[in-house]
Amino acid sequence: MILTDTHTHLYSEAFDGDRDQIIKKAMEEGVKRFFIPAIDSTYTASMLALEKSFPENIFLMMGLHPTHVKENFEEELQHVEEMLNGHKFYAVGEIGIDLYWDKTLLKEQQKAFKFQIQLAKKHKLPIVIHCRDAFDEIFEVLEGEKSDDLYGIFHCFTGNYEQAQKAIGYNMKLGIGGVVTFKNGKIDTFLDRIDPKHLVLETDSPYLAPVPYRGKRNESSYLTLVLDKLAGIYNRSREEIANITTANSKDVFGI
Template sequence: MIITDTHTHLYSNEFDEDRNEMIQRAIDAGVSRFFIPAIDSAYTHSMYDLEKAYPNTIFLMMGLHPTHVKDNYLEELQHVETELSKRKFYAIGEIGIDLYWDKTHLPEQQDSFRKQIQLAKQYKLPIVIHCREAFDEIFEILEEEKSPDLFGIFHCFTGNYEQALQAISYNMKLGIGGVVTFKNGKIDQFLNQIDLKHIVLETDSPYLAPIPLRGKRNESSYILNVVDKLSEIYNLSNEEIASITTENSKVVFGI
């Protein structure tokens, strides 16, 4: 059984004490593909070190996370462009808009999101979208930028059924992780109406650990709890869930 974690922050400081052991636990659990989103330039070297240590299992994205869009965001976007020109990445991400913590940089977040979508088109790469309390703002920009060469993943999807359909209409897969196991997560109530071909698995570790581990540090091996929940929702075996979602990830990332 090959499981793909399409979104995991393996370079996080929360893994400094046991990173290799944590990755090995995930590999032992069947997770053999890890896609690593960028946050900002401060994490780039850590990402490269991870890739060097696990060259056949770890695949990198490049991008500027919306919560790290500050007054110097144009410098950070220049870093993104420079790295993209030097080597291969598998997505532009994670990018988007986050209005949960701070609304003061909304114009900069919007500009950063647009510019990075355009970079994705230039490099023929998928985008991986971070959206928190910003569905309307995200959809507005996706509507402006929609085209056959715009595609990717709506990471950590937490919207309703109508928003799910709208995301899919922009050639986005839905990234499903620990939230699907939460009693108040709500996405489990309509997910069986969404064809599994639109779903990819993720953990967002070290964040959003699934039930029964909610509140603890998340790690990629816990994706098995997400597989269990989707198996229940879709009435398919764990192997079928793993196989279909891994194939979906290959459609997005090209590997």
């Protein structure tokens, strides 16, 4: 059984004390593939170092996180473009729109999102979308960019059934993580109506740890708890859900 964590910030400062142990622990639980989203240029060096340490297991993305779209966002986008031109990446992400913390830079976030989608198309890469309090705004940009070469993952999907269907309609897989184990997470109430061929597993570690670790540091080994929850929702074996979701990740990332 091979599990794929399609979204984990293993370069985060939260792992500075035990990063190698955390990765090895996850691998012992069957998590053999780790896809690493970018945040901004300040993390690029640590991402590259992580890839160098685990070249068979770590797969990097490049992008500018919407909460890090600041006044200098055009310089950051230039960094993203330069990195994509000079290094192998497996997705443009995580990118999108976040209106939870700050709505004042919505136009800049929209501009950065659209630009990075176009970069992904240029490099024939998937996108990995971050969406918080911004489904309408995300869908508006996706509608404008809709095409056969637009595809990817709706990371940490927390929407309703209709929004799930809409995301799938834009060639997006739904990233399912710890939220599916929350009592108030709600997505567990309709997931059984969605074919698991549309799902990938993720942790978003060190964030959004699943029950019973909610509120604590998340880690990739906890992906097995997400797997268990989905196996229950679909009434299928853990191995079957692992196989389906890892195959889905290969469809998206090409590896």
